Amino acid sequence: MxxxxxxxxxxxxxxxxxxxxxxxxxxxxxxxxxxxxxxxxxxxxxxxxxxxxxxxxxxxxxxxxxxxxxxxxxxxxxxxxxxxxxxxxxxxxxxxxxxxxxxxxxxxxxxxxxxxxxRCWYYRYPNSVGGRINCARKEGHLCSAMMGENRYHSIFGAAKVCQTPCTMECPAHTDISAYMEMIREGNIDGAARVILEVNPMPAITSRVCAHFCMEGCNRSTYDESLNVGSVERFLGDHILEHSDEYMKAPEQENGKKIAIVGSGPAGLTTAYYLRQSGYSVTVYERQKEPGGCLTYAIPAYRLPKDIVKKFISALEAMGIVFRCSTHVGEDITLEEIYRQHDSVMLDTGTWKRPLIGLAGEEMTRFGLEFLIDVNSYILDKPGSKVVVVGGGNVAMDVAITARRLGSESVKMVCLESREGMPANQEEIDRALEEQVEIINGWGPKAILKDGEGKVRGIQFKSCPRVLDDTGRFNPVYDEDNVMELDADIILMAIGQRADLSFLDGAYKVETERGRIKAAEGNSTSVPGIFAGGDVTTGPATVVKAVAAGKATALSINQYCGGPELEVEKVEKARPRKALATFDSVCHTCRQAQKQQLLPPEERAMDKEDMAGLTAPEAKAEAARCFNCGCLxxxxxxxxxxxxxxxxxxxxxxxxxxxxxxxxxxxxxxxxxxxxxxxxxxxxxxxxxxxxxxxxxxxxxxxxxxxxxxxxxxxxxxxxxxxxxxxxxxxxxxxxxxxxxxxxxxxxxxxxxxxxxxxxxxxxxxxxxxxxxxxxxxxxxxxxxxxxxx
The missing domain is CATH 3.30.390.50 (CO dehydrogenase flavoprotein, C-terminal domain)
Structure with missing residues (x-):
């Protein structure tokens, strides 16, 4: 002792x-x-x-x-x-x-x-199985009684003694087990409103999110993770179909005016939560259509553009004003916007190309620009022999898009090993199915030209290690071990930078490493100006931007001296059950409900690859949820x-x-x-x-x-x-x-x-x-x- x-x-x-x-x-x-x-x-x-x-x-x-x-x-x-x-x-x-x-x-x-x-066998008598069990009541998050020895345990549900790992892993901290419970009870409306407490665009995030929640799911300890993304999509589509019920204009205006520069997911989220509480919200967007990366960077086969348009239309119906084709810094200055509004939020994203000092780099094409062109309906084949440099989700989108536009050969080359690639496994599998060749462990060395000065290929150098001993990105190259690939176009998808030129003269908004420096609550160095999304973090996931958007809305409301936002009131008012319930089928239903994926030969640029779950399928998947607690x-x-x-x-x-x-x-x-x-x-x-x-x-x-x-x-x-x-x-x-x-x-x-x-x-x-x-x-x-x- x-x-x-x-x-x-x-x-x-x-x-x-x-x-x-x-x-x-x-x-x-x-x-x-x-x-x-x-x-x-x-x-x-x-x-x-x-x-x-x-x-x-x-x-x-x-x-x-x-x-x-x-x-x-x-x-x-x-x-x-x-x-x-x-x-x-x-x-x-x-x-x-x-x-x-x-x-x-x-x-x-x-x-x-x-x-x-x-009293619990796992809690009280751990030494009989070889040592202390770190259960949910200690520092862990799993109650072993759910699928283990449980003859002496609760028959009326579980006690929530810690945050469930699915919620912990979700950047927006969605109460996933709560909405799964409501779906099991047939309360689709209640489930939809639980998601809207933290995420106004589940129809979008469910299609493009990395689904960190599924990585943390306790079910994966025993069999297959709960298919949270599919159930979220079912609810998200339900919300869009009934947007007049879920995304209503406020009953009263509060007299405060907010400007949002950029209409990416962070800005749209901020706009939603502030408008819901009576703020007048105007969004300034440089492009012809709002949506930022949702509209211009993500291919339609992953995120159909009508989904984004429906969401934007619902925001407009709430009274949010979009001023598109407005280049802040040229058509109107940030100072002017600041003077005309009570507060400003900056969500201008990362749209600039980073230069890495590669010999002949000027002859390559920026992968993100390629995706923007495609999403602007420029559907030309980029080349016959395409090499994509990069291993993230953007690189995957670039490679698959090139393949679907008719390129005969598409090769993707990245520094990381197959297991260490930053892209989602789902995206990697999709690329391989469409005969994109993925080559791991190489970094670009030089662009190769033919006698006429045109691109004929690219030379790579071996990269045996990407991370150093501390886990930081610090690649090691073998300059003598090189590889050459033939190509008539090189698409670079190895990073994006923020364009901060619009800040010139703007009250000295502080920046750091090419990004806007955001403090707690996403405030900037200028009182009343806030920033969120990729412009503060660098390229990240949509759901992380959504989380940043809500945090910014809360901070702007506090800055403006407003009462609690409507979303805060709803969150507090939601009834919580004394005990978490689950379906008895969760013990035996080992396989997740899967969404149907189009076979490769049927896939196209304008057709969504993945189908959604039906209502019975969504309910069946929700029944697999442990609703994790202590038994x-x-x-x-x-x-x-x-x-x-x-x-x-x-x-x-x-x-x-x-x-x-x-x-x-x-x-x-x-x-x-x-x-x-x-x-x-x-x-x-x-x-x-x-x-x-x-x-x-x-x-x-x-x-x-x-x-x-x-x-x-x-x-x-x-x-x-x-x-x-x-x-x-x-x-x-x-x-x-x-x-x-x-x-x-x-x-x-x-x-x-x-x-x-x-x-x-x-x-x-x-x-x-x-x-x-x-x-x-x-x-x-x-x-x-x-x-x-």
Missing amino acids: KHFHYTAPESVSEVSRILQSENAVLEAGGTDLLGVLKEHLLPTYPDKVVSMRNVPGLRFIRKEADGLHIGAMTTLDEIASSPVVKEGWNALADAAYSVASPNIRTHATIGGNICQDI AVNPSDIANMLLTYDAIIRTSQRTLTAAQLLAADTKVSKVLRKGEVVLELIVPPVAPGTVAKYDKYRTRKSIDFAILAIASLYTVENGVITDARITMGAVAPVPMRATKAEQYLIGKKPDAETAAKAAELALEGAIPLERNAYKIDMAKVMIRRSLEL
Whole structure:
């Protein structure tokens, strides 16, 4: 056991002070805490253990006018044997007696029992499989019980104890598991609105995103990652089809005017969230059509242009004004725009060609310019023998586009190995299917000319290593190992630069390494001018630009002194379920729903390669989502009974109901404030004609952990039930009241038919795992038995 300092203060105030100011943990009876520390269950240790045993006045049992009062340091054995408890609150005595062995009951306190941590084989007993398991409740993000040993785990869903990895990996932090849950419930509208909280263009990002979320998906630990991109596309297309419902103009104008220079994904996102909240938004765009890279850089076979146009039209319907063919810096200066508006956002992208000092470089063509021409309907074959230099997604788009325009030979050459290429695997596979030859491990050395001074090919030098020992880009070349390729055109796709000429004289907006320097919140060195997207980061993904756009909208609103944006209000107002649910099929459905890809011979420049999922397919894929959370169960028998008795808990700072303290969160320590200490429990008196019971199933009587527990209380008057309370223990991460069953029982006679119906209602909505379905039938039996009054 790791060394820690032990202290036993003699007052509650001193205990609170230490807990507030130091890295300390509270110890009541020690029966649970010592095991946690000894077995190295948690990734971090306290520096100090603060014992309550010397604090006077916390160990008592007494009956008062308002009920039974029990001090937090009273032992379970004292409660189990107390005549006072047995006389008026016998079920609480039974619950205390049911805990573990006499030895443990002698030391365990009621305060410690209700505050103990969750119970799970993976959490508590990791050494039996060779070492501590870093589960979601520690520093990890995976609950192994979902697909592993789960016979003792929750049958009512999981507790969200950490951010799910899909959401963590998504640059926009989309609550993916939340919208998957809504799709499973048939709530497409709700799912769409969850995405719109962070991303106004899911129909676009789903088609072009790198889908970092899928790389982080916990399903990939067992089989195939959830096909998040396909489900997102289904929702995105639904939003566009009903844009008048989802992208409405604000009901009120707020009188503030915002200018956005550039209409890439970051700028459009900022425009959407600000307009939604009543800002007047004008977007200045240099090209003939808005959309930036969405319109001009991404080929139509990946992102159909009608999708972009529909989105732009929806923004226009909201009242956003687009001034296209307006070159800021020439047609209008940034100073003029700044004077006419309350704030300005810069999203001018990276459209300039970088020069790398290659001999003959002036004879090559910039790959991005080639894509712009193609997206402007200049569909000429670039050449017969094409060499594309680069290995990213832009290079892939360039190579595939050249092939589809009729080039007989297209070779792509890049520095990286096949495994290290920055392009998405999906794009690499598509290029190979279309007979693009990919040559890895070479960097350009010189352009080769024929006798007439025209391009005849390109010479490369070997690149055995791209990254140095620290992981930084620092390629090493072998100048003597060269390769020559014949070509009549060289398309360079190895980077893009920002054109910052429009900043000349513009209040000295600070730049850094050829980009606009953006601080926290995407503010620039000039108050009121913000910047986001590629112009601040260099070329990045569309979804990263979307995330930057929302962050900029929030910052502009704060700068303008506005109230919360509408999106912030919606985010806060969205109801969150106490427990995360999932479909039982998620345990067995191993294969993802796949989108249909056109065969190579049917692919074209103006036809989308990939089909979308149908509504049933999207729902089937959403059913594969684990809705990742913790499936461990609450271990406290006392908590179950206190919840049933509607007890009150008095702390050093306030008074809480049993439900507030014991059923609001899976860790009581999270409900308690820093330095807050449980002092006393007050159990109200029961009405005449009341029968309370505690029933528990466990494998061995010497083991305190309940496989299943039912705490019940029924009041019967004139042969009918007037009050019913049922708490199920070890069926969920928190003690769970069977509210439907309780409501049904009021006014009913406690007979076999009533008991059977109540049992069915109590277990309604249960979601068994692969090995714990037995708990459902067992709980029904125990509930029926509790009604044998």
